[in-house]
Amino acid sequence: MDTDYAIIGGGVVGLSVAWGLLQRGLSVTVLDGDDGSFRASRGNFGLVWVQSKGMNQPRYARWSQQSAAIWAGFAEELGDNTGQPVPLEQNGGYDLHFSEETLQATVEKYEILKTQLGGDYPFEVLGHNALRKEEPHIGPKVVGAILHHQDGHANPLKLLKSLAADVRRMGGRVLTGKTVTDVVKPDGFVITCADGTTLGAGKVILSAGLGAAQLGPKMGFKAPIRPQRGQVLITEKLPKLINRPSLIARQVDEGGIQIGATNEEVGHDDRVTQPGLSGLAAEAIAAYPALARAQLVRSWGALRVLSPDGLPIYQQSAKMPGAYLVTCHSGITLAAAHARLLPDWLEGSEAAPNLEVFSEDRFAVS
């Protein structure tokens, strides 16, 4: 056996889990893809986000809250260990609304979730004038916003960089340019890559994003995940214009304003489209009219990794005990939970979080 854990997928999800396992003294080998892989970790919006998640499953809301609550400590430790800080702001975030009806409907859903969470769901509703005091550049078409105090945002590329550095610093092996083609378990696990590399491992974690859809069934998982495209834009670096992030726009620590994001079911196509980008720009300008004069620097598309209900999947394989599927849409938000809490579940310790609702049982045909 070459390693205690082989982790298939070296994005934020795989590296977060690797980091947590290394902290417990386990040996870890991460098998990462190449530049041809779809890499949500390099194309995402960078929110550390609680509101709107788990509207139909409070456990998911709670899991997101747990991660958000320990994110700052996690980021600080990464920065201290590597000398590469992970910029993070958790001063709340907005759900902006252009109509009273959608605002009211959303508030009603949040109230239900708040009750289910025993009241721990700190949000407030800001009318236009109250919002304008917080965000002087907000546009007249924005009727109000839900300000959720557990929301925030990070620099996701610096998170990825710092995570990768710290995994290596702790002795984790990260092999890049690897496409895993097969996983078998004659005794221990044997993993085979397209380039002929083989690796023996005590346990295997499948955290390959969209790649898990192909590899999962070979390992006994349903892995019913699909791509959903999000196109985004980023402006030139600007003086402070936006204080708190929303799903429409956020000003990153370096000054650029990231504008997001489309939700498109277009398969494995991560290109941008003119109508997609125009729509995003128009919405962002409606929210923050000063953006009409901002120069756009880049646009790109990336593919979300979605399960049928949008929740993460944490599942041990029945066919190959010791193999785990770990996949989610919100790898940035959940990075701290994956690093700090998930290893207890993988190791089956007393402190393991209860992740039952995230198993693949929920996809059983009824």
Place this chain on the structure above:
Amino acid sequence: MKTASPFLELDDAPRVTVTFDGTPLSLPEGANLAAALLAAGVEVFRHTPVSGAPRAPFCMMGACFDCLIEIDGVVRQACMIEVSDGLKISKPHEAQDDPA
């Protein structure tokens, strides 16, 4: 202002007058604006909005966005513009009344 620029001027086109932060400059008409400003001795095109660090052209091909300048209230890439008569150029986002 044509002092010790390390850049050589290649264009021998007719001269036109532009201003950079109010200072008049005589530049070759039709030349690449970023190149012409460098040759005229402009070393700092702008300051970054977050840290205030000075910036000047880097890639000269429209990719890096380091050569941003402001013309008529619009921030643009100097390396993607030709010199024309009467351009009023300033450092972006440094005017007192700039909303963005």
